[in-house]
Structures are given as structure tokens and as C-alpha cells.
Amino acid sequence: MKAVIMAGGKGTRLRPLTLGTPKPMVPLLNRPCMEYIIELLKRYDIHQIAVTVQYLPDVIRNHFGDGSKYGVQLHYFEEDAPLGTAGSIKNAESFLNESFIVISGDALTDFNLRQAIHYHKEKQAIATMVLTQVSLPLEYGVVMTDEEGRVSRFLEKPSYGEIFSDTVNTGIYVLEPEILDWIPERESYDFSLHLFPRLLQEQQRLYGYTASGYWSDIGNLQQYRQTQFDMLDRRVDVHIQAAEPMPGLFVESGVRLPSRIRLSGPAYIGSDSILHPSCSIGPYTILGSGNIVFPHSSLTRSILWNGNRVAKHCDIEDAILLHRTNIGSDVHIQEGAVIGSGCTIGDKSHIRSQVKLWPNKEVEAHSIVNATLIWGNAAASLFKGSKICGSPNSELTPEFIGKLACAYGSILNRESSIVLAASSHPFDTIMKNACAAGLQSQGIHIIDIGDAPLECLRHAVTTLKADGGIHFKVLSANEDAKFEQMVMSWMDARGMPFAKGLERKIENAYFQEDFARTPIEYMGRRRSDEHAITSYFTTLSKAIDFNLIQSASFKLIVQSSGAEAALVQQWSSLTGGILLHTQSDVPSPAAVIEHIRNVQADMGIMLTEDEGFRIYMSDGTSMHHNHLLPLLLQALVQTGVNASIGVPISAPVTAEQIVSRSGVRVVRTQEPLRSQMEATSGIALLPAAHRLYAISLILQLMADTGQSLNGLVADIPALHTAIEEVTCPRSDKGSVMREMTEWVRQSSYRAEFLDGIKIETPEGSILIQPDQEEPLFRVISQADSMTKARILAHEYAGRLTQTQSPLRK
Numbered sequence: 001m002k003a004v005i006m007a008g009g010k011g012t013r014l015r016p017l018t019l020g021t022p023k024p025m026v027p028l029l030n031r032p033c034m035e036y037i038i039e040l041l042k043r044y045d046i047h048q049i050a051v052t053v054q055y056l057p058d059v060i061r062n063h064f065g066d067g068s069k070y071g072v073q074l075h076y077f078e079e080d081a082p083l084g085t086a087g088s089i090k091n092a093e094s095f096l097n098e099s100f101i102v103i104s105g106d107a108l109t110d111f112n113l114r115q116a117i118h119y120h121k122e123k124q125a126i127a128t129m130v131l132t133q134v135s136l137p138l139e140y141g142v143v144m145t146d147e148e149g150r151v152s153r154f155l156e157k158p159s160y161g162e163i164f165s166d167t168v169n170t171g172i173y174v175l176e177p178e179i180l181d182w183i184p185e186r187e188s189y190d191f192s193l194h195l196f197p198r199l200l201q202e203q204q205r206l207y208g209y210t211a212s213g214y215w216s217d218i219g220n221l222q223q224y225r226q227t228q229f230d231m232l233d234r235r236v237d238v239h240i241q242a243a244e245p246m247p248g249l250f251v252e253s254g255v256r257l258p259s260r261i262r263l264s265g266p267a268y269i270g271s272d273s274i275l276h277p278s279c280s281i282g283p284y285t286i287l288g289s290g291n292i293v294f295p296h297s298s299l300t301r302s303i304l305w306n307g308n309r310v311a312k313h314c315d316i317e318d319a320i321l322l323h324r325t326n327i328g329s330d331v332h333i334q335e336g337a338v339i340g341s342g343c344t345i346g347d348k349s350h351i352r353s354q355v356k357l358w359p360n361k362e363v364e365a366h367s368i369v370n371a372t373l374i375w376g377n378a379a380a381s382l383f384k385g386s387k388i389c390g391s392p393n394s395e396l397t398p399e400f401i402g403k404l405a406c407a408y409g410s411i412l413n414r415e416s417s418i419v420l421a422a423s424s425h426p427f428d429t430i431m432k433n434a435c436a437a438g439l440q441s442q443g444i445h446i447i448d449i450g451d452a453p454l455e456c457l458r459h460a461v462t463t464l465k466a467d468g469g470i471h472f473k474v475l476s477a478n479e480d481a482k483f484e485q486m487v488m489s490w491m492d493a494r495g496m497p498f499a500k501g502l503e504r505k506i507e508n509a510y511f512q513e514d515f516a517r518t519p520i521e522y523m524g525r526r527r528s529d530e531h532a533i534t535s536y537f538t539t540l541s542k543a544i545d546f547n548l549i550q551s552a553s554f555k556l557i558v559q560s561s562g563a564e565a566a567l568v569q570q571w572s573s574l575t576g577g578i579l580l581h582t583q584s585d586v587p588s589p590a591a592v593i594e595h596i597r598n599v600q601a602d603m604g605i606m607l608t609e610d611e612g613f614r615i616y617m618s619d620g621t622s623m624h625h626n627h628l629l630p631l632l633l634q635a636l637v638q639t640g641v642n643a644s645i646g647v648p649i650s651a652p653v654t655a656e657q658i659v660s661r662s663g664v665r666v667v668r669t670q671e672p673l674r675s676q677m678e679a680t681s682g683i684a685l686l687p688a689a690h691r692l693y694a695i696s697l698i699l700q701l702m703a704d705t706g707q708s709l710n711g712l713v714a715d716i717p718a719l720h721t722a723i724e725e726v727t728c729p730r731s732d733k734g735s736v737m738r739e740m741t742e743w744v745r746q747s748s749y750r751a752e753f754l755d756g757i758k759i760e761t762p763e764g765s766i767l768i769q770p771d772q773e774e775p776l777f778r779v780i781s782q783a784d785s786m787t788k789a790r791i792l793a794h795e796y797a798g799r800l801t802q803t804q805s806p807l808r809k
Helices: 033-043 057-064 084-090 113-123 177-182 191-201 221-232 398-411 426-440 454-463 500-512 532-543 546-552 562-575 589-599 625-639 655-659 673-678 691-705 709-714 730-746 786-799
Strands: 002-006 048-053 073-078 100-104 127-133 141-145 151-156 167-175 206-210 243-246 249-251 267-269 285-287 298-300 315-317 387-390 417-422 445-451 468-475 485-492 526-528 555-560 578-583 603-607 613-616 643-648 664-669 720-727 750-752 757-761 764-770 776-783
Touching: 002 033, 002 084, 033 057, 033 100, 033 113, 048 057, 057 073, 084 191, 100 113, 113 127, 113 167, 113 206, 127 141, 127 191, 141 206, 151 191, 151 206, 167 191, 167 206, 177 191, 191 206, 221 267, 285 298, 398 426, 398 500, 417 426, 417 454, 426 445, 426 468, 426 485, 445 454, 454 468, 454 485, 454 532, 454 691, 532 562, 532 691, 546 562, 546 691, 555 562, 555 589, 562 578, 562 691, 578 589, 589 603, 589 613, 603 691, 613 691, 625 643, 625 655, 625 664, 625 691, 625 709, 643 673, 655 664, 664 673, 691 709, 720 786, 730 757, 730 764, 764 786, 776 786
Parallel strands: 002 048, 002 100, 048 073, 127 206, 249 267, 267 285, 298 315, 417 445, 417 468, 445 526, 555 578, 555 603, 643 664
Antiparallel strands: 100 167, 127 167, 141 151, 141 167, 243 249, 387 485, 468 485, 603 613, 720 776, 750 757, 757 764, 764 776
């Protein structure tokens, strides 16, 4: 058995730790991470090891050499350009003439590799994924296996709604050499994204082995800290290369502990470190070699690499100091801070929580550093459903959007074009201009379509063949939101909300500020396009028979915000009939209902500020959301169009029934609008993304059939929905989904795992979804009576908290 250690990663999320250090060389208890992996392989008699390198390869070669010092033989395979996880293995093909195990050089584990190898041989697998269970699988590849252990499904970095298990891929694989025939040469090719999906599709023998023991992939700074704390607690079976003079205290050679030192374990003190009397080394403090701590300074839960100097009266809590930092006296460094190599912190300075200093920065005495110096700091994600929301000019400022636009522009190709639109509030225009400046500074061209609603921007991005679009809108305070809110909506070149991967890429560039600045001779240009709304209605007119609608002479009531007045006026010129348009920035259903009754209108329409809409029937009652989609599908069927329509998994189960024996096909998708748009073809506009198209379809159906809106709704098959919510800590969502998945698999019910778990029973359907943001599950039931729906929702909400569930407490 041979092995391949993958050691080419840059470790971007660990910056600044990895700016001058390859991720496998990041120290764990004063030794490079990869040393522990080599020791693990040697423990199981694996001595012939390939090492794939790409980022700072000489640092790894110079430290490990040919491996003889560790009792193994190392063979290096360098990539000229990143080849992906599988591509890097293909690059070592000349070495791999027998079964081999692939393992990351930047993870820590004590798995029994012999058991994994035996399982692989027993199953006669071409590939075996070594799996483990984690509490929060969002940042990993989730894997499902069948009763035999064969991999049946996996998903890389799922959202909460996509979690179907808490069993994840560790990046450790046992492989047969013929696997190399499936990997193209000198191409970027990944195990999870390319190779394993192909093996599944071709029904190859791909198995999953769930290992017991410890595993950490050290993917971020918090995991880097926690991994070493776990080592001190002996939660992982690795060799700690230090003496243990007292339980939990590990001391290397050349260290003298003075009698008047305050020392609380567990702790680690590297060789030749000097601890002065009256200093305090608190629990979970880890010192590398050659550190000096002067009197009356206190270190708690902090990690210091080599050669640092901490002067008197310092207080360092849960921080990381890299090599050769010089900390002045009376300095306070708070939790989560990272001080890069070669930094100097002046006396009586204060480094606030989560601040990161890139290497060789100098902080003057008496400074308060509350933001990352030069380079970005870690923070929560910015995007929520391809939108960024916050209070205007407080949380979301022109400075913020300028920097974010620079980050976005840095990942686009130079000469790309972005369409910008805003609503009518003055601050919308301010933010739009700040965004334009940031993008232009990165060489991105701007097309400004002025004041235009979101659907017009979506249409403009595609018709102008732009590379994306951003919409700015301040929402007014109302009963639901007590304060004004700024909403920025982002879309890609197809007018679709951003994919999660693109959101992460922008956030990484923003937080780390690791993007290059563009020379001024390549600045982007800006031009205006005043025809966006006109162009939108041209497309709408091709999709809708407005002559038919005009012939019906409908009486319509429309309420909208002032920002959408021009949109409504142009639409009314197409629909004809009698239209009463009222403007209100605060939705007023009562006013709409009153107008409907006063003029005996056929329909009332309220366009809401959040780009949504409500429809009111001729008697003033609001159309239930369960009726809208069936009605729109019926309208599409009536047009005779051949199309596929993306419909969310939570939508009424009557959808498929309505389109049967027609050219319209329903494709069930995940909840996000992007998923629905990706699944839609055959029509120019998706009703879920274009309000006026949806409303016009319903009017066209009314005109074509001669039926009133009330009559059309009455013909829709009865369906009732009940919803219950069950609170659940975020860390338990994966295990709860695994328990429910196992229960469903043992039952006789048909189930889908598209976005949560959808279960079909004789009484009705139940959808169990983890909320994307909040610590809760949502149980949505549908049945032919409200009583049945409520019983189902209550039953399955209770099932989430039954004996085997982590929520039983």
C-alpha cells in the first residue's frame, strides 16, 4: 500500500497564517501538521509516500527532505498550475502502481487506516471514501450510503435545506490504480466535483467507510485553535513531542520554569522559551520555540509560534501570534486577534477582537486597532439569498459598498460590464454611484439604467449581454420593519440570483482584501441606458396577448409605491380598461379593498416594496398563496406553450395535476429563486421573477375563458397547508436530518431529498426543512382538508423531538 499526501493547498481561509507558510507546514504543538500525517501512515506500515506540492513547495521539501528522518521515503510531484484534488493525483501516476491511500497534509486525524483499507478490499471497491460524523456539516461534503455501504448521494458544502445527513467526506480515500484512467491529464479535476459524480453516474463501485476517531480539517482559524486544544486534552491519539512533568503540562527541552510563575494546564511550552517570574501562562496556551514572556504578562488560550517577545504587563487572550512579533508593554490583545509575522505593537496599544494584522505591520504606541490593518478581517457572511440588507448609512454605507464593489470587480474579467439600477430614494443613487466607482476602479464597465424596478434590471442584464447586475432600494419603515432598510439585490449574467459559490468568492475577496488594484489606464467606463423599461415591455408584449386583455375591458385597482409609478402607467396603457392607480409607500390592503368594492373592480393588485405582489378578487378577499401557482400554470397551459417551469418543492402538490396532458412540464426545485430559474425553459420570463408578467397571465386567462377571477380560483382543487416550527440549535441540524432520513428509509413512504425531506403519505405530503438562517426546522404539510394538514404538521413536528432525535431534550 502506497500513499499520497496532498500538500498543495494555499490555505486562504487561514490567512495570515499561510501567507508565507504552506498550510501543511502550519504548526500544531510546535510541529508542522504534515509531520503527524506522516507518523500516522508509518504507524500502519505505509512507507512509500508521494507528496503533491504547488504553493511554496520548497518550504515543504526543505523541511522533510527525502523522508528518511521520519522513517519513510517521500517522492515529490509539483504542479505548475493548480490541478485540483484528483488532478494532482493524476500528476503522480508514475508512482502509483498499486492500491494507495490519499490523505490531506493539512488535516489531523487518528483514524485506523488499516480498518479502512480492509473495508476497501473486502468491498472490492474502485474507490472508498473515508467518512466521519460532524455536528455542523455546512462546510463539508455530505455523503449518503445505502445499506451495503455504497455511496448513493453526496453534496459539497450544502445549505441547511440540503443537509440530508451529518456524515461527511474527510478527504481521505482508498483507491485502486485504475481510478487514474478516469482522471484527465493536466486538467483541473476534483474528486468531489468531477470524479465521484462520474463514478456514481457510471455505477462504479464507490463505497463509504465511516471511521471512528478524531478528525479535523483545520479549515479556518477557529478550527486551528480548537485542534490544538483537543491535542492538549488528549482527544486525539498522536505523539506529543515533549515531556509531561505534570498532567496536562508539556515542556520541550531547554525550558526552565521559575518558581514564581503562575502556570495552569493544559499548556505547551516550546524549546528554549524564557518565562520570567510573575508571568502567567493560563490554560490552553501554546508556545513555540524561543519565546520570551516578561514579568506580569498574562497569556490565556493563546498560540505563539517561534521567537516572539512579550513585554511586561501585557494581557493576551485567545489570540494567535506568528513568528518574531514584538509586543510592547501594557498591550492588550483580545480574543480572535491574529498578529502576523514580524509585526511590532507599540506600548499601551489595544488590539480589539477578531482583528488581523498582516505581516510586518507596525502599530504605534497608544493605538486602538479596531479593524484589520491593511487587510480584511473575518466576519459573518454578507449575502443572504443574493441580497445584502442593513440600515442605510449605518450598516450599509457608501464606504462599504465601494470596498465590496472593488472585491466583486477583482473576481470579474477586466472589461466586464455590470448593469446598475436604483429606486427613487436619494440614498439609492448615492449607493449606486459609490458602487459604480468601486467597480470602475477595477476595470469594470458600468451600464446605468437609472430608476428601474428589479424585474427591469433582470431583463436588462440579459438583453444587454452584461456580466451581472445590482439593484439598490431603500424600503420604508412599516408595521413589520420599524426602521428603513437598504436592500441590494445581486444577479449574474443570466439575471439569476448569485450562486452560493460566487457569494463566497466575493466575501473572501472582501474580508481578506487580497485583490490586486487595476492600473489607472484600465479604468472602467460608465454609460447610461434609458430604454430599460421600454425594452422590458417590448418583451412582455411578445409574451402576452394584450389585445385580448383590452377586449375584456377589465376594471383594475393597482396600488404601488411612488418608485413604480412609471412602470404601472406603461403597463396600464397595454391592458386597457379602467385602471385606478394609487401610490403608497406603506402597503394599505384596506384601501385596495375599499376601491374594489366602490367601483366593482374585477381585480385588485398591490405591488409591494419588496418586489412582491398581492392579488385581491372582486369581492375584496385576498387570493391565497396556494391558489396563485396553480392559476399561473393553468394560464401557461391555456397559451399552448411548450415549456419547463421550475417550481419549488414546497409548492402545492396540485401543480403536476394541472399541467398533465399539456406542453407544460413542472420541474421541482429547491426553494431559492435561482433554482427555479435554472429549471425553466421555453418562456422568456418566469412568473416568479416578473410580477407584471404573472399578473398579465392571469388577466389573459380570464379574458380567454370568460371566467371571473373568483370562478377560476373556485375551480382549483382544494388544498390546505399547515406549518409548524421546531427550534433546533444549528449544531444539531445535521444529526436531526440524519435521524429523519434513516426513519424515512425504513418506512414505506416515498420521499424526496431535494430541499429538506419531502414525504408523501396517503393523508397528504409533509416537507421538513431546516431554516437557512434561524435555529429552527419548519414542518409544512399539505392535505385536502385543514384538519388533516394540521394533524400531519403536528405529528411530524413531534417526530423531530422523539426519543432518537437530538431535540428530545
